[in-house]
Amino acid sequence: MKVSLLLFTSIISSFILFMFHLFKWELLKTFTLLLMPIIWLAVYGFFILIYIIAIARILKKKERLPFYLQSLVLLLILIIPFEQILIDLYFAINKSQRAEVVSMIQNETMTTSSEAKVHLPNKYTHLSSDDGSIEIEEQNGEYSLLFYTYKGIQDDFNGYIFSPNDKKPSNYSFGGDLKEIQRIEENWFYVVSY
Numbered sequence: 001m002k003v004s005l006l007l008f009t010s011i012i013s014s015f016i017l018f019m020f021h022l023f024k025w026e027l028l029k030t031f032t033l034l035l036m037p038i039i040w041l042a043v044y045g046f047f048i049l050i051y052i053i054a055i056a057r058i059l060k061k062k063e064r065l066p067f068y069l070q071s072l073v074l075l076l077i078l079i080i081p082f083e084q085i086l087i088d089l090y091f092a093i094n095k096s097q098r099a100e101v102v103s104m105i106q107n108e109t110m111t112t113s114s115e116a117k118v119h120l121p122n123k124y125t126h127l128s129s130d131d132g133s134i135e136i137e138e139q140n141g142e143y144s145l146l147f148y149t150y151k152g153i154q155d156d157f158n159g160y161i162f163s164p165n166d167k168k169p170s171n172y173s174f175g176g177d178l179k180e181i182q183r184i185e186e187n188w189f190y191v192v193s194y
Contacts, residue, residue: 006050006057010066013050014073016043021082025090025149029129033152087182087190090149091160094127098147101127102162105136105143128159135174146174146191161189 020027020043028036047070054067101124104110110118118134125132128148135146148159155176161169166187171178176193184190 004063004066006053006063006066007069009050010054010070013047014070017047017077018073021077021080022086024082025086028150033156087149088184091184091188091190097124098127098160098162100124101134101147102145105145106164130157137174144169144173152194156194158192159190160184161191163187163189 020039027039031039050066051070051074054063054070057063058067101110101120105118110121116135116137118136120127120132120134122132128134130148130151134148137144137146142164144164145162146157146159147162148157150158157174157176161173163169164187168183169178169181169189169191171181173191174193176191178191178193180190180192182190
């Protein structure tokens, strides 16, 4: 069976768009916030261009499969909660190592580089996207910790907060303006500040 150029490009554009949604955080870490709009435009632009061509071809009654394929991928992207899946996945993958860091901070076996910041040992630097550093906030002798998943400029960040007493972080925790606070499990919250 011969595969048409349109079908081939629709498969490629659909695959790229799907992978873009799966690896959005890793791309953001790699290419920074300044380059992401360009990548976003390229990925979506390519997909939309091929989708428009597929619509034109279906109107001429030539090929239906590229249109159906891209429609399915578009529907999946709209239905599947990629963001929530990634939040839960990244938390689960590194949960035990984050717990080790929390234990070291609570037992004071890890030294801080400043009052509010701790640079993690090499073994743990992958746990926080801020060059392997975490933020610490003390309240009434207890330490809350912020592990970044994304660190932008000033108060623009996402991350996991460990709260020792399972208390929901305030909207202004860690110098941010927390717009989203989601409880993941006991003592752990996912936050977004912008």
